[in-house]
Amino acid sequence: MADVAEGKVGDSAVADQPATMLSLVRSVRYGLYGRRDVPDDGLMTSVNVDDGRGPSLRLAATGALVFALLFVVHHVLQGTGPASSSAANVASYNVAHRGALLASEVALGLGLLAFIAFLAPFVVVIWRAGQETVAVAVLVAGTIFLVLGFMSTAAETALVAVADSNEPGAVEALNQLQGRTPVVWSVAALAAAVSVAVLRSGLLWRWLRISGLVLAGVFLLASISNLVGRDVEGGYSLIGVGLFVAWMLALSAGLWRAGSNPTPSRV
Numbered sequence: 001m002a003d004v005a006e007g008k009v010g011d012s013a014v015a016d017q018p019a020t021m022l023s024l025v026r027s028v029r030y031g032l033y034g035r036r037d038v039p040d041d042g043l044m045t046s047v048n049v050d051d052g053r054g055p056s057l058r059l060a061a062t063g064a065l066v067f068a069l070l071f072v073v074h075h076v077l078q079g080t081g082p083a084s085s086s087a088a089n090v091a092s093y094n095v096a097h098r099g100a101l102l103a104s105e106v107a108l109g110l111g112l113l114a115f116i117a118f119l120a121p122f123v124v125v126i127w128r129a130g131q132e133t134v135a136v137a138v139l140v141a142g143t144i145f146l147v148l149g150f151m152s153t154a155a156e157t158a159l160v161a162v163a164d165s166n167e168p169g170a171v172e173a174l175n176q177l178q179g180r181t182p183v184v185w186s187v188a189a190l191a192a193a194v195s196v197a198v199l200r201s202g203l204l205w206r207w208l209r210i211s212g213l214v215l216a217g218v219f220l221l222a223s224i225s226n227l228v229g230r231d232v233e234g235g236y237s238l239i240g241v242g243l244f245v246a247w248m249l250a251l252s253a254g255l256w257r258a259g260s261n262p263t264p265s266r267v
Contacts, residue, residue, distance in 0.1 A: 053128070056121035057203075057259030063117030064252035068245050070111030075241055077104035087168035090175045094163035101160050105153050112149045115142070122194075122255070129201040134193065141193040145186040152181040187244060188219035194251070204254035215247050 077100045082093035094101060119142040127135040155178035162170045195212030198204045222240050 053125055054259045056125050057255045060118045060122040060125070061252045061255035061259060063114050063119070063121075064248050064255065066114035067111045067118060068248040068252065070107045070114060071241075071248070072245055074104045074108040074111065075238075077101070077107060085175065085179075087172040087175070090159070091163045091168070091171045094160050094171075098160055098163070102157065105157050105160075108149065108153050112146055112153075115146060115149075118252075119143075119146075122197075125203075126197045126201055129203075131197060131200045134197045134200050137193040138190075138197050141186065141189040145183070145190050148181055148183045148186050152178050152183055155181060182223065184219050184223045184240070188216045188223055191219060191247065192216035198254075203258050204251070208250055208254050211250075212247060215243060218243065 079097055079100060082089040119139070123135050123139045123142070126138060155174055159171065159174040159178055162174065191212045195209050195216065198212070199209045219240065
């Protein structure tokens with residue numbers, strides 16, 4: 001009987017080992033997550049990915065919206081610009097509109113900071129969708145756009161500062177620099193990279209994906225025109241700004257919709 005009892009005790013101890021291990025795992029999970037009803041690992045991974053995708057897309061949408069609005073404010077404060085690109089006219093315009101021009105550069109600087117709030121989470125979403133190469137392309141294009149944008153802001157601010165210094169050579173050089181900084185090239189690259197990203201990942205509406213590629217082609221032609229043209233800015237400038245703002249607003253709306261609806265849109 002003692003042997004039988006010992007056998008039962010041994011069997012019971014062996015049988016209790018899985019339960020003990022399960023209890024230990026649950027205790028560890030409870031300590032890490034603060035709850036006992038934690039689902040299995042596979043389900044936890046799925047939930048975490050889905051939960052991260054929605055907020056990331058909504059953050060990207062918010063960043064794109066704020067950037068687009070501040071970009072509009074920047075151009076409104078810039079006004080109509082000087083009558084011609086001569087140093088005298090440029091200097092006179094900058095002196096007369098000094099406050100508004102500086103405020104416009106502040107708006108642009110804040111807008112570029114908001115653009116980071118669009119770029120970072122958008123790149124993460126594209127990367128997690130398995131499009132690593134495209135995500136890197138978006139990151140590179142977006143980073144170049146930011147660098148050139150801040151460079152243009154610095155040149156414009158310096159131009160305002162020297163406008164009343166009676167140095168036409170400095171005014172001419174800074175006006176050429178701020179006008180010919182290849183921001184438009186970076187916009188073309190950005191529009192193309194973002195469009196390819198949403199095409200490959202299935203995000204957003206089809207028409208928005210295609211329109212981004214068309215926009216990239218338009219800005220590419222504008223970039224060439226700006227490069228070879230005699231004037232600092234061509235007649236396409238305001239049209240290009242309008243197209244870019246409209247595309248950013250549509251992109252923001254699409255990203256917000258995608259962040260609220262886990263099923264990719266195929267419309």
